[in-house]
Amino acid sequence: MFVSTRGRTPPVDLITALKSGLAPDGGLYMPAVLDTMEPELLRASPRRSLADTAARVLRALLKSDLPCALDAAVQAAFDFPIPLVPLTDRIHVLELFHGPSLAFKDVGARFLAGALMAARPDDRPQTVLTATSGDTGGAVAHAFFGLQGVRVVILFPDGQVSPVQRRQFTTLGGNVQAVGVAGSFDDCQQLVKGAFADTDLCRRIGLTSANSINVGRLLPQVVYYIHAVAQLPSDTQEIVLSVPSGNFGNLTAGLLAKRMGLPVTRFVAATNANDVVPEYLRSGRLRPRPSVRTVSNAMDVGDPSNLERILALYDGDLRRIRRDLSGRAFTDEQTMACIADTAERHGYVLDPHSAVGLLGLQAELAECGAAVGVTLATAHPAKFPDVVRRAIGRTVDVPARLACLEGRPSQAGRMEPSLDALRALLDSA
Ligand SMILES: *Cc1c(COP(=O)(O)O)cnc(C)c1O
Secondary structure, three states: OEEEOOOOOOOEOHHHHHHHOEOOOOOEEEEOOOOOOOHHHHOOOOOOOHHHHHHHHHHHHHOOOOOOHHHHHHHHHOOOOOOEEEOOOOEEEEEOOOOOOOEOHHHHHHHHHHHHHHOOOOOOOEEEEEEOOOHHHHHHHHHHOOOOOEEEEEEEEOOOOOHHHHHHHHOOOOOEEEEEEOOOHHHHHHHHHHHHHOHHHHHHHOEEEOOOOOHHHHOOHHHHHHHHHHOOOOOOOOEEEEEEOOOOHHHHHHHHHHHOOOOOOEEEEEEOOOOHHHHHHHHOOOOOOOOOOOOOHHHOOOOOOOHHHHHHHOOOOHHHHHHHEEEEEOOHHHHHHHHHHHHHHHOOOOOHHHHHHHHHHHHHHHHOOOOEEEEEEOEOHHHOHHHHHHHHOOOOOOOHHHHOOOOOOOOOEEEOOOHHHHHHHHHOO
16 A cells, blocks of 8 residues: 555555555655565575566565556566676676666656556546656656557657657657647646646546656666665675665665665765755755756756655654765766766766766765675666767767667657646647
C-alpha cells in the first residue's frame, strides 16, 4: 500500500497510486511500510541477473500489493545493462545510461509504462501528460511509444531544450505528441498542474502523470542501488554514494534502499548552482527559488518536489537527515574542469551531470579516510556534445540508438502557455 507524505488521505494500492500521480491531499505517495530486505539479496550472485534482482527487490517493496503487472514491468525496465565501472581503486561509476534515451530516467519511465499497461482493467482511454526540461521527455516518449490505447503528450519550453534531447521526443510521432510551449519549463509544469486540478478533464481522458512525482518512477530506481553495492568487494567497510540531483527522485530511491538495509554509510546530494538542498542541510533553512541555468540542465530545479518525500522519510528531523546525507554544490567551472580532468587522468568521459556527482564523491571521500565510493552516471556524454567539446576539445561517439534519430523530421506542435489551450489540445482526438 501507498500513503501520502501529508497523511491526510487513506492509503491506496499500487495501481491507484500510479494512475493518480499526486495524492488527493496534494502530497506524494510513498510505500506505507519498508521492511528490511533478506541479507542474501544484498550480496552479489553470479547466477542472479539484474532482472531477477529487480523482481525480488520490487516484491519486497510491494509485498501483497503485487499486481500481475509486476513481472512485465520489471522485464520492460531492466532489459539493458547497468554496469559498475571502476575509475580508481576507491571510486566506481554506476553507468545508468545504457537505455533507449541514454539517461537513467529510462528505468523509471519504462517500469511505469509496463505497470500501467499490464494493469489496465478496461479499454478506457489513457493520457499521459508530462512536462520536460529535457531528459524526461525522451525517456517517457520511448517508454510509451507504440503502446495501444495510450496517448502521450509532452510539453517542453520551446527553444530551451538541446537539439539531441529534442529529437528524442519530437521525431517518434504515433501516439507520442510533443508540444513546444512559448514559455519556460516552470510554465510547462504550471500547465500540467492546472490540468490535473481539473477533475472532470482527468476523468474524461484518463489523465496520468509520468513526472517524478509518480511513485512508479521512484520504485524501480531502488533496484540499481542494491545491484551496485552487491558488486563491491564483500569486505568493503564504509560506502559513500553520490547522486547528481535536481528534483531528488533518484536520491530518494537511494534513501529508501538504505532504510531497507542497504549498507551505505552516507549519501551525497550533489547539485549544480541550484543548491536549495545543500543549503538546507547546512543552514536548516529551506528556501525554494527560481532555477538558474547551468551546463547540467536536467538538474536546474529551484524547488525540488521530491524533497517532500525525503522529509517524510525522516519525519522532518534534520539531525537524522544530516547523519545520512551530505549536501555539496558545484559551479559550471568546476564541472567543466572535472570533465577535462577525468578524461585526461582516466580516459573516461563524463557528461556534465555525472561530473557533478563525481565532484560530490571526491569531496566527501577527501573527508573520510577509508571509504569506497560509488557515483551515479546519469546520462551518456554523447547527449551533451557541446558541453563535452568545450571541456575536452572533442566529442564522443554517438551510440546507434541516438544516431538513428538524426535527420528525422520534428513533429512538434506549438502552444501558448494557457490552460485553455492545453484543455482544447487534450480534448481533441
Ligand atoms: C533528471 C536528471 C538528473 C536529476 O535527477 P533527479 O531524480 O531529478 O534528482 C540528473 N542527471 C540527469 C542526466 C537527468 O536527466
